[in-house]
Amino acid sequence: MRSYTFRKIKNRIMVSLAYMALIIALIPLASILIETILRGLPAMNFSFFFEEISPLGEPGGGIGPAIQGTLIVVALASIIGIPIGVLSGIYLAEFRQTEIASIARFLNDVLTNVPSIVLGIFGWTLIVVAIGWSVIAGAVALAIMMIPIVTRTTEEAIKLVPTTIREAAIALGVPQWKTTLTVVLSSAKKGIATGILLAVARISGETAPLLLTILGSRFWFSGFTEPTAALPLAIFNFSQLPIDWPRVWGASLTLILMILLINIIIRYVTREKYG
Amino acid sequence: MKTNKKIPAFLLKLRRIFKGRLSGDSAFRVATMLIACNIFVILGLMLYNIIQNSRLSIQTYGVGFLLGTTWQPFPPNPNVLPSFGALPLIWGTLVTSAIALFLGVPVSLGIALALSEFAPKRFNYIVSFFVELLSAIPSVIYGLWGIFVLIPFLQYNLFPILQATLGFLPIFQGTIRGPSVLTGGIVLAIMIIPTVSAISRDIFAAVPNSQREAIIALGATRWEKARIVMSYGRSGVIGAIMLGLGRAVGETMAVTMVIGNSFNMFTSLFEPGSTLASIVANEFTEASSPPVYISALMEVGLILFALAIIVNASARLIIWRSTRKVKEAEMIR
Numbered sequence: 001m002r003s004y005t006f007r008k009i010k011n012r013i014m015v016s017l018a019y020m021a022l023i024i025a026l027i028p029l030a031s032i033l034i035e036t037i038l039r040g041l042p043a044m045n046f047s048f049f050f051e052e053i054s055p056l057g058e059p060g061g062g063i064g065p066a067i068q069g070t071l072i073v074v075a076l077a078s079i080i081g082i083p084i085g086v087l088s089g090i091y092l093a094e095f096r097q098t099e100i101a102s103i104a105r106f107l108n109d110v111l112t113n114v115p116s117i118v119l120g121i122f123g124w125t126l127i128v129v130a131i132g133w134s135v136i137a138g139a140v141a142l143a144i145m146m147i148p149i150v151t152r153t154t155e156e157a158i159k160l161v162p163t164t165i166r167e168a169a170i171a172l173g174v175p176q177w178k179t180t181l182t183v184v185l186s187s188a189k190k191g192i193a194t195g196i197l198l199a200v201a202r203i204s205g206e207t208a209p210l211l212l213t214i215l216g217s218r219f220w221f222s223g224f225t226e227p228t229a230a231l232p233l234a235i236f237n238f239s240q241l242p243i244d245w246p247r248v249w250g251a252s253l254t255l256i257l258m259i260l261l262i263n264i265i266i267r268y269v270t271r272e273k274y275g
Numbered sequence: 276m277k278t279n280k281k282i283p284a285f286l287l288k289l290r291r292i293f294k295g296r297l298s299g300d301s302a303f304r305v306a307t308m309l310i311a312c313n314i315f316v317i318l319g320l321m322l323y324n325i326i327q328n329s330r331l332s333i334q335t336y337g338v339g340f341l342l343g344t345t346w347q348p349f350p351p352n353p354n355v356l357p358s359f360g361a362l363p364l365i366w367g368t369l370v371t372s373a374i375a376l377f378l379g380v381p382v383s384l385g386i387a388l389a390l391s392e393f394a395p396k397r398f399n400y401i402v403s404f405f406v407e408l409l410s411a412i413p414s415v416i417y418g419l420w421g422i423f424v425l426i427p428f429l430q431y432n433l434f435p436i437l438q439a440t441l442g443f444l445p446i447f448q449g450t451i452r453g454p455s456v457l458t459g460g461i462v463l464a465i466m467i468i469p470t471v472s473a474i475s476r477d478i479f480a481a482v483p484n485s486q487r488e489a490i491i492a493l494g495a496t497r498w499e500k501a502r503i504v505m506s507y508g509r510s511g512v513i514g515a516i517m518l519g520l521g522r523a524v525g526e527t528m529a530v531t532m533v534i535g536n537s538f539n540m541f542t543s544l545f546e547p548g549s550t551l552a553s554i555v556a557n558e559f560t561e562a563s564s565p566p567v568y569i570s571a572l573m574e575v576g577l578i579l580f581a582l583a584i585i586v587n588a589s590a591r592l593i594i595w596r597s598t599r600k601v602k603e604a605e606m607i608r
Binding site: 019120178 | 576
């Protein structure tokens, strides 16, 4: 039998190691945020957000087209991905015992974990081969990334709706499909909105799928079948040359702020649910 | 009667068949089912398309593709066929992932234990938000931070110390370079921490309290309690680690930016390298000229796809089985 002192000391050491692990994990986070803010803020001014991107290696210029491109691609991906994701989620939750649902649920998890670069390759084989580097190809690749996330969170949100609410509606003679589309969806809407925001936050920072689909450009948006710029792509390109350092941090700060904002909204929405 | 004549006979027949059956409910069910089946179409098409596009490379190089160690899309002698071998890429992927697990898993388990067993609840809520923020940061920003903040620190501070103390090991010999396999592994370790720690925390939280109460009643310390919790959730934690591995294997941008992108069978971790994902990101947009080049990159993507699916599917299976075990144990109680 080990002495009590030995066990107590071991306990102290292991518990403090666990807390130390927490601190170790937060150091990179703090470092990323602080460095981006310190190096990015000086680059930011009014024209930075609205000017065209100057050629690689030439100082000055803004990131206007990149912001515009990201907004357009993400919006288009959401238009494709959200309805498909939400309706699939409804099926998985409402008919959860069916065989199709359990297979689809499993494959959904698989798709969530397909590397993003593979989605880029898929977008390339599907659309770029046919119509060339384009906004549509990028949006499809991002939508495919979005669908499993939205499906999953919609399913979880609907499962949380109390059966009593559903029973009340059915007792009033409302058919099941109408119950689902009105009563159930409206009581699950916060959870679904959270899932959608989560998916949007996730895809707006993605670079790898866009690299193989929208290619990147220096100019303003010029059509859905043309290549376009995007913030993550611009960051990747700027990081290759030393002269672009102020710009790259400005662009990163912009992207982080966008994603942080979405995450804070998510926290706010979910907090209300439990409060 | 007049309108009835205008309806073709087969429609009337259809209406008779479906009369009373085609209610709103079944229509709704079929419609959502068809949409939920998108997943079969997406994954099927993905597999088919990628295989179809890498067929040229598969036919030209066969198994040699997996074992070859040269990557020469434009050979100096134009009469020689371009040669592609993916072994160094597979090697790079395995080594960086192994480093990521070696460094990231202990930290993740520490976090999971701290949050589920040691720390007060209020603290828990705030800290888990920050840990989750780590996973919200885009990988291209990890890469950027890796280039400008992490690499200078590692190259001039940590790596020389490593070489001075552990230099007798072959993996820490040779010239120290900033963009290297070890740097890639360290960035990956940071990136898998949120995944592994969040899932492990949930698994520890699902361990029934009776286990904790029993060991505490025997006079255990907090650490001894944590050990019981860990051994109870062991298989689930293994699943969480596998999911982290899946993330490390597929991670693209951050690794591409810090690994140095050289094609070699490295032996020292200070050497630059490449991974399956990084070579696709790096060369795909420029690989238009020989069709076999793009096909070879497609085959690299196919290997990556297969690797990721195997790792993730087994992770899901392990997690699913372990949570079922916990649920069954609760039901018996």
